[in-house]
Amino acid sequence: MAAVSQSTSGGHSVSPSMMAEAIKAQEYLQQRIKAKTATNSFRTIPIIDLTRSFSDSLEDRQSVANEIHEACTKVGFFYITNHGISKDACDAALKLASRFFHELPQESKDAIHMKKSDQFRGYEPASFSSVVGDPTEKETKEAFNWGYEAGLDPTGGDGAYVELDGSSKGSPNQWPSEDEIPGFYKGIAEYYGEILQLCRHICRLFALSLSLPETYFERLTTHPGGIARLIRYPPSTNPKPLSELNTEEEIGLGAHTDYECFTLLLQDSNPGLEVLSPDGHWISAQPVEGGIVVNVADFLMRWTNEKYKSTVHRVVNRTERERYSIPLFFSINYDEKVETLPSCVSEENPSKFEPIAAGRYVLDRLALTVPGKY
Numbered sequence: 001m002a003a004v005s006q007s008t009s010g011g012h013s014v015s016p017s018m019m020a021e022a023i024k025a026q027e028y029l030q031q032r033i034k035a036k037t038a039t040n041s042f043r044t045i046p047i048i049d050l051t052r053s054f055s056d057s058l059e060d061r062q063s064v065a066n067e068i069h070e071a072c073t074k075v076g077f078f079y080i081t082n083h084g085i086s087k088d089a090c091d092a093a094l095k096l097a098s099r100f101f102h103e104l105p106q107e108s109k110d111a112i113h114m115k116k117s118d119q120f121r122g123y124e125p126a127s128f129s130s131v132v133g134d135p136t137e138k139e140t141k142e143a144f145n146w147g148y149e150a151g152l153d154p155t156g157g158d159g160a161y162v163e164l165d166g167s168s169k170g171s172p173n174q175w176p177s178e179d180e181i182p183g184f185y186k187g188i189a190e191y192y193g194e195i196l197q198l199c200r201h202i203c204r205l206f207a208l209s210l211s212l213p214e215t216y217f218e219r220l221t222t223h224p225g226g227i228a229r230l231i232r233y234p235p236s237t238n239p240k241p242l243s244e245l246n247t248e249e250e251i252g253l254g255a256h257t258d259y260e261c262f263t264l265l266l267q268d269s270n271p272g273l274e275v276l277s278p279d280g281h282w283i284s285a286q287p288v289e290g291g292i293v294v295n296v297a298d299f300l301m302r303w304t305n306e307k308y309k310s311t312v313h314r315v316v317n318r319t320e321r322e323r324y325s326i327p328l329f330f331s332i333n334y335d336e337k338v339e340t341l342p343s344c345v346s347e348e349n350p351s352k353f354e355p356i357a358a359g360r361y362v363l364d365r366l367a368l369t370v371p372g373k374y
């Protein structure tokens with residue numbers, strides 16, 4: 001998850017060493033936004049056809065994993081096609097996003113406002129939060145955020161779900177009333193369930209891509225972290241093409257990296273997502289027919305000893321139409337404390353990182369985006 005509603009993350013205590021690491025990660029992000037290095041620069045985002053990943057042949061599955069390895073070491077972003085989620089299911093989810101923002105009266109949105117949640121859930125009005133943690137940095141997006149609950153998981157989960165801070169409370173999700181938006185929960189559950197299972201499939205490919213046993217991540221994803229959001233970007237009031245000459249952008253979502261393992265992003269047919277090549281060029285992640293965007297996030301970058309890249313991105317709606325997107329930020333079980341992956345360390349390349357629990361890492365990053373709080 002990129003930073004959302006940081007002003008609601010109260011009560012969280014940060015240990016000095018973890019705090020130092022979170023500060024370093026934040027500084028590293030700022031460096032990447034400003035730095036211009038030719039190393040690892042890219043101009044296109046690879047498209048990976050998942051057809052062979054569903055094959056009975058390990059060789060087929062490994063060949064897709066090899067493409068993922070290439071994309072993650074070079075770009076940190078890729079599209080997947082033939083992923084098994086139908087066009088109808090994707091269209092239905094995007095339609096639900098539009099219904100949420102259009103059909104629900106403002107007072108009903110306010111009734112589930114994110115400030116009522118200590119877990120970043122619910123309705124997030126435009127400019128309520130900013131990924132850079134600076135309230136003067138306005139963003140045009142508005143969103144509805146929810147997280148994993150066992151009822152949304154087609155496997156039913158293992159009953160051991162915990163939140164980011166390691167506590168297990170009841171579901172902190174704030175759902176709109178069924179009377180006002182009939183079929184909303186059911187529609188969300190259908191889409192979320194499919195995406196969650198796709199995330200687990202991708203975990204198997206990630207394992208193969210990192211020369212690990214295919215089932216390596218399975219026991220770590222029995223009650224995964226899975227914050228998702230419906231996002232609406234209003235039409236641009238002054239559309240400008242993506243160009244080096246335009247420095248004043250109408251920022252939908254500021255430049256950031258995601259914090260978890262990886263993100264699966266469904267976007268509608270309007271462009272808006274832009275990915276920063278290390279040489280300073282913004283590359284448009286144009287919608288691809290039937291494609292879902294996958295990007296490596298910071299926890300996975302850390303877990304792979306920085307072998308896999310978590311790449312800076314932002315959203316600018318350059319059209320006169322509304323844009324909708326639905327990211328899901330997939331994490332291993334938040335209470336799982338892990339060391340750098342064994343295939344990413346060697347005598348010549350020792351681990352750069354201490355073991356850390358997945359949820360703790362995300363929470364420390366979020367905490368830092370509350371100006372003056374820690």
Ligand SMILES: O=C(O)CCC(=O)C(=O)O
Nearest residue numbers: 002231267273315325327
């Ligand atoms: O809306 C998009 O296209 C990207 C959203 C995103 O990057 C995020 O929510 O972290």
Ligand SMILES: [Fe+2]
Nearest residue numbers: 002257258313
């Ligand atoms: Fe993001």
